[in-house]
Amino acid sequence: MYVYLYDNFLRKGKYEALVKSMENRLTDFGIAGKIIRLQNLTNAQEIVEDEVRKGAETVVIVGDDTTFGHVLSRAASAETVFGFLPVGPDNAIAEILGIPSGEEACEVLSRRRKIKLDVGWVNNRYFVSRLTVEPAEISVVYDEKFKVFSEPGKKLELVVCNLMPYVENEKREKIIIHPQDGKLEAFLRPVARKSLFKTVYEEASVFPFEEMVVSGNRAFTVEADGKKSKETKIKIKLAKKKVEMVVGKDRQF
């Protein structure tokens, strides 16, 4: 049984025709199922677990990168196969997973090419795409072995990538991370200078890791899969092969 989780933005008129044609295509493939519309305050974990209890074998996320992160950050531990139908402009993750947008995604879903993906774990929740610590005076201890810090008074930005590519602003260099390599990748950039309009960073340091502790004397802002919080210490771990996902043959890893 298939269950489809629709993001709230799909109610907009401009997506109506596309969603309708995708639904028709799913019916053609014989994989149409129950549709649940996500609201802003919906607890994705409860919904997914409830549907799995009722017999859902595949939970399909319909929306963009934000929808994907919102659902999987809570529901990654559910014992089910996840699918993804990308709709809208912000769909970098779908591209990495080899899922085309629009109707063609239905065909990928029907083929059920499944792989298990690594996900990140931070302070009791999962993150699938990316975690960012906004520039702050932090120090990072990797795998309980070595400590990384910047010169005194210099702020560091930390980006931990899993599915989402890492992009260096100035060079526009994009690094695609392999989500099954048994490691998370951390990119640390000291802030060189900050003006009203622009923050200039120094060259990034890159550390593949399985576990890291980030701490600071003052609270710093953490953003994981689009959700922000203030922390003074966070522990980031790798959850190996946690999510079983339907992917396309053109995936980038």
Added chain:
Amino acid sequence: MFQRPSPNIALGANENNIITHADEVETVVGPSVHVEGDFSSEGNIIVKGTVSGNVKTSRVLTVEEGAKIFANVRANDAIISGEVKGDVKVGEKLELTDSARIAGDIDCKVLVVEAGALIHGKITMKGIEAVEKSEKQRDIKRGLGFGGKGRLSLEETDLGGAVVE
């Protein structure tokens, strides 16, 4: 709840972006970053900053100009243009460029030193050990191991005049 990903990092909508795939992702210690503690990796390591602790990799270690390592270094191959205060043990090839400064013993198989590189320490190369070993084995085979004569003359050996008692 539905927020955009980090405002600091723009996603590449530009088609001209350079895309690097995960296999090429290496460990990089940036220029103004300090690392304290034993630092090891299964992939390539590039050091551009300061490392106070042992550095170990089973692949290539690159220490760029201006970088500093204050401890022992172990790698399969290494290219050093920076400063190392500690022993350097390389399984295969060690390349020292003109800006390299090594204060410690070097152990490697192949050594390439560019004019201007500074070394203060003992250099041991694996090749010599292997030649000595094979020469000794040949001595034993010809002299003591098989013939048991006890003394070999120069004509009986090809060891360049060595006499085995």
